Amino acid sequence: MIQLEVNDVSKQFGGLLAVNHVSFQVQGPELIGLIGPNGAGKTTLTNLLSGALKPSSGTIYMNGQRIDVLPPYKIAKVGLGRTFQVTRAFRRMTVLENLLVPALAMHPTARQAQFVKKAREVAEFLTIDHLLNEYARALSGGQQKLLELGRLLMLDPDFIILDEPFAGVHPRLMEIIYEYIIETNKQGKAFLIISHDMETIFTLSQRLLVMAFGKLIADGPPEEVKRDPAVIEAYLGSDSDKPWQPERKTPPAAGDRIAA
Amino acid sequence: MRGTMRRLKILTWVVGTSFLLILPWLIPTRMHVAVIALYYAILASSWALLAGYGGQFSFAHMAFAGLGAYTAGLIDKFIRLTTAPTYACTEFPLGSWWLVIQDTASPTCLEKAKATMPMGALIVKLPAWMDILMGVVVGGLFGLLIGALVLRLRRTYLALFTIAFAEILRTAINAERDITGGPGGLKLSPLFPNGVTLLGHEFTAADKLPPYLVMLGLFLLVMALMYWLAGSRFGLFIRAIREDEEAAGSLGVDVVRYKILLFTITAMIAAAAGGMYAHYVRVIAPNMMVIKEMSVVIAMAVIGGMESLLGAAIGAIIIEFALEQLRSNITIGAFTLNMADWRLVVFGALLMITLRFWGNGLIHPIIQRITRRGVAEETVAKRLQPRAATEPEDDTRVKIPASPLEPDP
Amino acid sequence: MEFPTIFWYTVLWLIVWGAVGALVTPRVYARKDKFTYQTGMLGAFVGAALGPIGLILLWRLTPAVSAKWLGASGIVVLLWLALAFAKAAPNNLCVTNGSFIATQIANGLVIGAIYGLMALGLTLIFSILGIVSFAHGEFYMLGGMVTYYATQIWFPNLNPLLGVLIAALFTFALGAIFELLFLRPMITGQIERPGEYAILVTFGLAFFLQYTTLSLVGASPKKVPRFFDYPRWKLPAETGGLLKVTPGNLTFFDAISIPSARFTALIIALVLLFVLLYFLYRTWTGKALRAVSQDRQAAAVTGINPKRMNTLAFALGGMLAGISGAALVQVFSWVPWVGIPASSRSFVIIVLGGMGSLPGAFIGGLILGVVEALGAGCVPDPHRAAAYLPAYGMIILVLVLLLKPTGLFGREL
């Protein structure tokens, strides 16, 4: 039974509160969507969960263990896996080697040969098995995304965070990713999925988190969240002709703008 | 496929080793160059492991070689084993021996003690292999330290940090003349002070064949170790770290541990090469760690191919021989080209051109052509196989369920 | 002479409280739910300056970080160090002779200004191309070498300023050609690992330029006489109490003595600095350069060609180094290796000042100049002091990279 507890977590970047006192809990194999305007702090929150960033304040517990103080690799071993908004395949390694890395990392005494068969199966499931011996850089963008999912299958975490898995993939790949999420969820794994694709996220998720300006402004079933005035406000804003922009850290001086 | 690869690997080892073993009969007058070439080969290929495999562009590799050399040299200069206590120097009992340190505060203590020591008491230096080993330990400790300090630094910052470390070390060795001899250099005893008998043939301390064989032994040992490492999980993890530290960490790779391990191991290898080199050339100076030496090693690795241990080693050997060959001046009419300098110009140009046009080096692509033969054809052939025909149930599985939101039973 | 331990105890005291401040302060700020940005640095400074009392006050008040707080506590730290040094080595020239130390500092500032100019070139390259040129020192070396050949060999009676101009043109052209041939492919996607490539290829260039120069001109040191002999002059006319000028020397206030060659170099550097600032802030091309450094894509949209800006930046950066070399060739003797320590200095300066920061580079140059001058002049045991000279900057570099990789003025992430 997966248990995740995020308590009052904040993250500052310079003078910016990218994540502002966020709290929520996950119990069991939930399928959770996380949405919010650009710069709302979604990616930062996932980075805090996976240990890529350390919170400025607050605590995170997973399965009863405090993970916000652990290095990322230990968090992975506790059972949290994630993909990145921008694909991050190991480009100068073969697909097979990409898949072997998490498997070997999880099993300190195992030998490579033990995982080749599983890697082949994972690649087959993701329809990239013909590319096993190719370097990852030779793969298309979509295939690299699949490879990232493949690495997660090899890692076999209990809680999976996908950052924008549907952004810019073509429909056929989308089907495979969708399939992957459903299948894996059925096996008892929880998901936190960030997406801009409202339609997909509303149908896919059982629970929806909404962030804006670093704050968690809504948390509940999709239908409820859809009607939440705070959410509508965040998405449409007061002057709705100007989409909300994240604060810039170093505003260009007046002299820096050059007439076209 | 797998079997052929294996046979190819064994063949390469056998052919390469036997070639290096018969080299002394092929070029008996050039053994000095051969020893130095192996020294560079060890450094270049271990740098390839560090930078090419691990992505850690360190410029401190020669500093680690220097640490190994100077540790060996300082032990050779200051430490003796005696069969009787001196009661004059700093000393520690060591079984039936005493380990005596003639520190700079009492440099002549041993001379004075000789008068009082019993007749027949022996005063000997540590054997060369022992002080080289100490050099390896010291190199490893510094590798550990540097590895731990640079964890957060990437690329340019790492390069700058390691340059700074190397320069500080070199400056310190230069400055502390009383201990290290400063720029004038530090003398060492030869690898085999009393000569050695090999296959019934007696060699003196000045003969080149025994040191060549020892250096060759170290080279083969190091290559075997590095190939084993590169093929194991260690190799896989450091390449993953090179590609993307954050992603590797999120997949359970202990980035900190493997980076530090990588620095430590390559520093130890460099230190071993340095210690061996020191006992071979018998006088070392801080010049062995200047930036220029580092450039030479990097250039060798780059031209051979940074991502190939073998490529870097072959590159180093070929380039060292070529550089020696090019030493003699070229005279065209009344005009004489001073090749001692110009050859390095050619070398620098070759480095830049290789980087620009053959990013994988000149030798690595040849090796890859052999080892990765057939991969592309295999991919194409597999893609042509109709998937649905081989795995009929696969197609049904990839369909999206009609209503993903149905509650689980 | 044994250097008394009081100095080292003071240093230890400063370090310990600085470390305590650096480690604890961000936590205190976070607990009070205040911004922790740069509070580590503030804690370090205040801790070192005022010890536990300062820290307790700081943690009580938790003021917003400001340059005022940082500057004030920085000065206090320097005062402590100076005081401890005076206590520890009461007979040191730097303590007993005010004129000596003033001269040291003044000369350090003069040389530092030229280091700063050179580092400015490197920072310019970094902020536009995102790379550090490891051949920067070689441009400096070539600037001096070309000036030597122009004014001493090819045209023996050439006005030295024209020699400097030739050096500037030469290094500019060299930078442009190298950028076009070797760095351009990085942005057109022909290079697989641009980050590593940039390090190695500029390293290769350094090697290539050193040995080409050595092969062409040999290893014997070249000397250029000072560019200008100043007329004898005094201010006020009778005593020269404010300023005394002789052909080879300037003396300010009867105390601070600066060789005229260095003074000429300083003037060249300052003029160039103003020209550079004018160029960057007042001309279209200069503004375009700065726009590219801030946001490449946005700049490209406004009709700036970022590729051209890359070439221009690298050439300009090389030229700044070249002119620095040309200005200093009359001060130091010149061999093909002079670029190596010069490169190192530039690295120290840009890291200290913060990569990509123009004011940081110049101020970093001044700081390094003074540190080197004081290090050479004040450290007891002059032989050691001289032998360790190359290491001072490197130690600064290592410390900055470990403690605050963004330097003094770097853009924080």
Ligand SMILES: Nc1ncnc2c1ncn2[C@@H]1O[C@H](COP(=O)(O)OP(=O)(O)O)[C@@H](O)[C@H]1O
């Ligand atoms: N490493 C960082 N340094 C400084 N600011 C950052 C960093 N990462 C993100 N930010 C800022 O934090 C805010 C939230 O970013 P992010 O989490 O990426 O938003 P989202 O993923 O919701 O679009 C943005 O304003 C962004 O500019």
Ligand SMILES: [Mg+2]
């Ligand atoms: Mg995001």
